[in-house]
Each structure stands twice: as C-alpha cells, then as structure tokens.
Amino acid sequence: MTTKVLAIVFALATFGFVGIFLWGVARPPAPDPVSAEGAAPTAAVSGQVAEGLLDLQVYLLRDLGVDVAIQFAPDVRQPAAATPPELSLAMVGMNMGTIVPPLESTGPGQWRARVTLPMAGRWAARAGFGADRAEVEFDAR
Numbered sequence: 001m002t003t004k005v006l007a008i009v010f011a012l013a014t015f016g017f018v019g020i021f022l023w024g025v026a027r028p029p030a031p032d033p034v035s036a037e038g039a040a041p042t043a044a045v046s047g048q049v050a051e052g053l054l055d056l057q058v059y060l061l062r063d064l065g066v067d068v069a070i071q072f073a074p075d076v077r078q079p080a081a082a083t084p085p086e087l088s089l090a091m092v093g094m095n096m097g098t099i100v101p102p103l104e105s106t107g108p109g110q111w112r113a114r115v116t117l118p119m120a121g122r123w124a125a126r127a128g129f130g131a132d133r134a135e136v137e138f139d140a141r
C-alpha cells in the first residue's frame with residue numbers, strides 16, 4: 001500500500017517536473033522585433049529580469065529620434081504583468097542626466113516609447129523593475 005502511494009507521488013512529481021521543463025521549451029517565442037517602418041532594430045537585448053523574460057529593442061530614427069520597444073513575459077509562477085516596466089536612457093561616460101520617457105502600451109506585455117535625445121553619441125537604454133534591469137547600448141546620431 002505504502003509502495004503504491006509512493007509510486008503515485010513519484011509519478012506526479014515527475015509529471016510536474018517534465019511539465020515545467022516542457023513549458024520552458026515550448027513557450028511561444030516572442031514575435032520578431034520589427035519597427036513600424038519595417039526596419040530591424042539598431043540594438044537589442046534579452047534578459048531575465050524580475051522573474052520574467054524582458055526583451056528590449058532600440059530603433060534609430062532621424063535627427064536623434066529613438067524608438068524603444070519592450071516585451072515582458074513573466075515566468076510560470078508569476079501572474080501576468082500588470083505593472084509596466086520602467087525605461088531610462090542615459091549617456092555612456094558623460095553625466096548629463098537620465099531620461100525617463102512615458103511608456104505607451106502596445107498590447108499585453110508590450111510597450112513602446114519614442115524619445116528625441118539631446119545629443120549624438122553613445123547611449124544606454126535600461127528597462128526593468130526597480131534596480132533589476134536589462135541594458136543595451138547604442139550610438140545615437
């Protein structure tokens with residue numbers, strides 16, 4: 001009797017483990033990042049942030065304009081993200097403040113921001129929750 005119970009518990013544990021593994025493998029991939037104009041991103045990063053996978057793409061526009069797209073897919077154990085992530089832009093190696101543009105929701109788990117930067121050069125875009133962020137650098141022109 002005890003053996004039977006143990007076998008069932010073991011089977012359930014194995015099933016759960018395989019299920020979690022399969023979810024990780026079979027999770028639908030994020031759509032290919034493409035700007036509204038159909039261009040590929042200038043810079044992109046994908047990182048584990050705040051118990052989820054955060055994707056960030058930077059598209060250079062004309063005259064120091066930048067489009068930033070963010071996708072966030074929470075892990076299995078966390079419910080769907082209700083809070084939007086935070087985005088900040090700062091120059092690399094030059095202290096000229098931090099730009100925190102408002103994010104526009106473009107779908108479930110998707111946001112976009114359009115910014116005009118104050119000067120050309122190397123910039124870093126950081127997105128995430130609190131101090132937990134994914135970062136990517138790009139050259140603005």
Ligand SMILES: [Cu+2]
Nearest residue numbers: 091094096119
């Ligand atoms: Cu500067």
